[in-house]
Amino acid sequence: MDLTLSPDEETLKEKAKAFAERFLFPHEEELEMAGHLPAETLARLRQAVVDHDFNAINHSREDGGQGLSIFGQTLVNEELGKATNGLWAIVWHPAYPLRFGTSAQKREYLIPSCEGRRRGSFAITEPGAGSDPRLVQTRADRRGGKYYLSGEKWFVTTGDYSDYLIVHAHVDGDADKPTLFLVDKALPGVRIKRVPKFMHTYVFEHPEFVFDEVELDEGSRLGEVGQGFELTKDWFVEARLQIAANCLGAAIRAADTANRYASERVQFGRPIRDFQAIEFMLADMAVEIMAAKSLVYRVAWEIDRGIDRKLIHARASAVKLHASEMAGRVIDKALQILGGRGYMRENPVERLYRDIRVDRIWEGTSEIQRAIIAGQIKKRGLTAYTGWV
Numbered sequence: 001m002d003l004t005l006s007p008d009e010e011t012l013k014e015k016a017k018a019f020a021e022r023f024l025f026p027h028e029e030e031l032e033m034a035g036h037l038p039a040e041t042l043a044r045l046r047q048a049v050v051d052h053d054f055n056a057i058n059h060s061r062e063d064g065g066q067g068l069s070i071f072g073q074t075l076v077n078e079e080l081g082k083a084t085n086g087l088w089a090i091v092w093h094p095a096y097p098l099r100f101g102t103s104a105q106k107r108e109y110l111i112p113s114c115e116g117r118r119r120g121s122f123a124i125t126e127p128g129a130g131s132d133p134r135l136v137q138t139r140a141d142r143r144g145g146k147y148y149l150s151g152e153k154w155f156v157t158t159g160d161y162s163d164y165l166i167v168h169a170h171v172d173g174d175a176d177k178p179t180l181f182l183v184d185k186a187l188p189g190v191r192i193k194r195v196p197k198f199m200h201t202y203v204f205e206h207p208e209f210v211f212d213e214v215e216l217d218e219g220s221r222l223g224e225v226g227q228g229f230e231l232t233k234d235w236f237v238e239a240r241l242q243i244a245a246n247c248l249g250a251a252i253r254a255a256d257t258a259n260r261y262a263s264e265r266v267q268f269g270r271p272i273r274d275f276q277a278i279e280f281m282l283a284d285m286a287v288e289i290m291a292a293k294s295l296v297y298r299v300a301w302e303i304d305r306g307i308d309r310k311l312i313h314a315r316a317s318a319v320k321l322h323a324s325e326m327a328g329r330v331i332d333k334a335l336q337i338l339g340g341r342g343y344m345r346e347n348p349v350e351r352l353y354r355d356i357r358v359d360r361i362w363e364g365t366s367e368i369q370r371a372i373i374a375g376q377i378k379k380r381g382l383t384a385y386t387g388w389v
């Protein structure tokens, strides 16, 4: 077994690191203090993403993306995850299920999204449906060869900036017919109800949407009637791996910051790293990151080698659970080492502390990941996690 990065992988990782440091880090404090970035800055950054070939790293070249392997995407997402305030979201990853669209849908949605001319958001969650999407109330009623979409979606990430949404709805209100629809925001009957504020400062918003009898034709349906869960599951695998890689980057940046500070900061006549209490925290942080990195890289590598799709789903949950919880522990220690400075919003560690909290909630809470893992253990045995296949 050879675990060394190839020269191409090293180059890719370095390029992503340089991109984050040159284009994302300089906007962190401005975004934190103002709460948003000006439209001209967003446009300039969008162009930089294209110029550096980071647009749609998760889609094929023929669809306008970069066609990176899952392992390659992981290396990039780790570096981007070092940026605070969700600035990594500047680098778009069009939703995975778009690749299962018809050729007309690919022309209208996927390709322009990969190229940065359009942007979409995924809308599943509702006031009454979070962890249990079977409780979704948004319905798409079939009448006269059309669908009429009605309902409400919450927490639609980037919904302020996107121009279309992928909406998870039940056809004719039937929970056995979960289906995805491509919904242009400009259509009559689509409106933003509220733009709530959250714990993190994020480069985009997470608005609530209302759909009132939005008329959609057959060409707006992504996949078959009833295929909504299956397509969403694929999205979850990709999103969970991305979160895990971002968390890894966040933890590494926080640990680096704390490690440097521990050498520079002198109290009681010596650098604080000379106190065992501080050095033991740094030791625990390093080991936590090492373990998480080994897990994230391993699963990304396995996916590229084509392991069974069900195992991929099972392990993506483990990766997301472990990396998000690890980042919470590591960043908490980093903040402690920085003392009062770690509590200042101008400090990246303070921002990472808030940023990372949502990673234990979105794309399936930690409890839901544990439930998936426990279910897999029951079905496949412990070796699904403890074995080496």
Ligand SMILES: Cc1cc2nc3c(=O)[nH]c(=O)nc-3n(C[C@H](O)[C@H](O)[C@H](O)COP(=O)(O)OP(=O)(O)OC[C@H]3O[C@@H](n4cnc5c(N)ncnc54)[C@H](O)[C@@H]3O)c2cc1C
Pocket (backbone or CB within 6 Å): 121, 122, 123, 124, 125, 129, 130, 131, 132, 154, 155, 156, 157, 158, 198, 206, 358, 361, 362, 363, 364, 365, 366, 367, 368, 371
């Ligand atoms: C900032 C942000 C952005 C988001 N972006 C999007 C987005 O773009 N699109 C989208 O569709 N959604 C989005 N979400 C929604 C997110 O995916 C949900 O918040 C998440 O799935 C949890 O749902 P919930 O908040 O309704 O919590 P609930 O499902 O109500 O859960 C509440 C608590 O109960 C626990 N719980 C629930 N069921 C079980 C169980 N079976 N066993 C044990 N514990 C359980 C949960 O783990 C949690 O602790 C976003 C959320 C946030 C905060």
